[in-house]
Amino acid sequence: MTAIHVVQMGLGPIGLAITPLLMQREGIDIVAAIDIDPDKQQQDLGTLAGMDAIGVKVTDDVSTIAAQNADVAIVTTTSSIETFFQQIKPILAAGISVLSTCEELSYPWKRHALIAKEIDDFAKVHQVAVLGTGINPGFLMDFLPVMTTAISERVDCVTVRRVQDASQRRLAFQQKVGVGFSQAEFKEALTKGVLGHVGLTESLHYIAAYLGIALDKISDDLAPVIAERDYAEDDLQIAAGDCLGVLQVMCGFSEGKKVIELEFKASAFEPQAVDEIIISGEPCLHLMFPQAVNGDRATAAIVCNAVRALVAADDGLRVMGDVLPYYR
Numbered sequence: 500m501t502a503i504h505v506v507q508m509g510l511g512p513i514g515l516a517i518t519p520l521l522m523q524r525e526g527i528d529i530v531a532a533i534d535i536d537p538d539k540q541q542q543d544l545g546t547l548a549g550m551d552a553i554g555v556k557v558t559d560d561v562s563t564i565a566a567q568n569a570d571v572a573i574v575t576t577t578s579s580i581e582t583f584f585q586q587i588k589p590i591l592a593a594g595i596s597v598l599s600t601c602e603e604l605s606y607p608w609k610r611h612a613l614i615a616k617e618i619d620d621f622a623k624v625h626q627v628a629v630l631g632t633g634i635n636p637g638f639l640m641d642f643l644p645v646m647t648t649a650i651s652e653r654v655d656c657v658t659v660r661r662v663q664d665a666s667q668r669r670l671a672f673q674q675k676v677g678v679g680f681s682q683a684e685f686k687e688a689l690t691k692g693v694l695g696h697v698g699l700t701e702s703l704h705y706i707a708a709y710l711g712i713a714l715d716k717i718s719d720d721l722a723p724v725i726a727e728r729d730y731a732e733d734d735l736q737i738a739a740g741d742c743l744g745v746l747q748v749m750c751g752f753s754e755g756k757k758v759i760e761l762e763f764k765a766s767a768f769e770p771q772a773v774d775e776i777i778i779s780g781e782p783c784l785h786l787m788f789p790q791a792v793n794g795d796r797a798t799a800a801i802v803c804n805a806v807r808a809l810v811a812a813d814d815g816l817r818v819m820g821d822v823l824p825y826y827r
Contacts, residue, residue: 502528506569506595508586509576510534510547510557513600513668516799517573518548527806530555530567561586565593571806574665578697581613584618585627596627598809600798602698604631606641606818619671619816628812632805633821634797635661636698640704640761642819643786644776648710651780657706658760658777663791665744666735666767671814672794676745676765679725679735685723685742695747696723696763703751706759709820714759716752721745724766735767743767 505527507514514534521527522545532555544552564572572590577583581604587597607615622629640659648654665678675686677694688694700719705715706713723742730737737743744766751759757759772791778784808822 501755502718503571503806504528504530504567504569505806506531506533506567506590507544507565508533508561508572508574508590510536510539510544511575511717512671513614513795513816514573514575515548516795517546517575517802520799520803521806522550522553524803524806527803529553529555530569531564533554533559533561533564535559547748549738559704564590564595569593569595571595571809572597573802574601575802575808576601578602580607580614580618582605583683584614587820591622591625591627591629594625594627594811596767597629598802598805599629599631600633600637600802601631602633602636603701604629604750605633605636605698606701607816608708608818609704610700612813613796614706615816617619623815625739626814628809628814628817629803630809630812630817630819630822632801633698635696635763636702636705637819638801639774639792640699640763641702644778645706645709645820647776647786651778651782651784654710654778654780656756656758656760656779657710658762658779659702660764660769660775660777661791662762662764662769662772662773663794664767664769665765666769667793668765669795672765673735673744673767673815677742678744680723680766682723682725682740682742686750689721695745696765699747699749699761699763699827702826703759703761705818705820707751712751712753712758714751714753718750718752719747720749721747724764730768733769737767742770797799801824811818 545550774788
């Protein structure tokens with residue numbers, strides 16, 4: 500088996516969770532690590548990830564990647580597809596494929612069609628592939644529901660519910676869903692557009708595209724989950740009346756009928772965490788993960804398991820339906 504040389508770019512919680520999983524994969528070698536945080540410069544990547552040193556020093560110089568003979572760059576830096584494209588241009592130009600957790604990259608052909616075409620064209624010129632993936636978007640609320648309908652004779656509506664205990668997630672995630680915010684702070688953050696799940700729209704359009712559904716209306720409702728009593732556990736304390744998290748429901752309609760419903764709830768101390776997919780049609784199908792999937796750990800795993808799929812993918816901008824995940 501020919502070794503795949505991998506570069507890691509972005510060494511936050513998700514990036515560093517990916518490192519030990521890559522190290523466990525036979526035939527995958529980490530050859531470089533990039534992060535703009537000065538405190539991480541010149542540190543060993545293995546040490547940062549809580550392992551023994553692996554001999555890879557962190558740098559902020561993207562230009563050094565070309566000298567590493569890398570095959571794939573795993574980029575875990577941003578949710579914005581525009582920022583992402585500027586970051587990866589020199590990587591693609593060096594002939595290195597890119598695998599990323601950028602949420603807007605998971606299915607950009609509807610909301611970000613122009614920049615998606617730019618990325619696709621640029622990647623094809625340099626004969627490399629680009630793929631956005633993750634647990635959500637990228638799998639639980641889009642790819643998996645579509646795959647579930649493969650045994651359907653008829654699909655009337657796709658319903659996906661993802662309910663998470665936000666107290667078990669990293670701080671950045673808790674802040675993104677308003678854990679501990681006052682109701683006034685929640686309202687202000689909502690006005691600024693910094694609350695809620697990035698990528699839910701992409702999941703909706705992914706499902707519609709792969710099922711051949713023409714959407715004529717989309718609704719998006721986002722509301723706080725309010726604490727009815729005081730909560731205190733470890734360092735997380737939330738007073739009654741403040742926000743435990745967020746409930747976001749996005750629906751797609753075709754010819755006046757609801758055909759897709761995506762419910763995303765992330766709240767601290769959530770007693771009923773669950774992931775479920777309901778396909779209404781013939782037959783009716785119900786797929787459930789009773790304890791819910793840990794988003795951080797699963798995202799790290801899905802990225803690692805998609806490395807070989809990306810190497811085998813056609814040039815250009817790919818989405819999950821284009822590749823064959825996840826052989827190791």
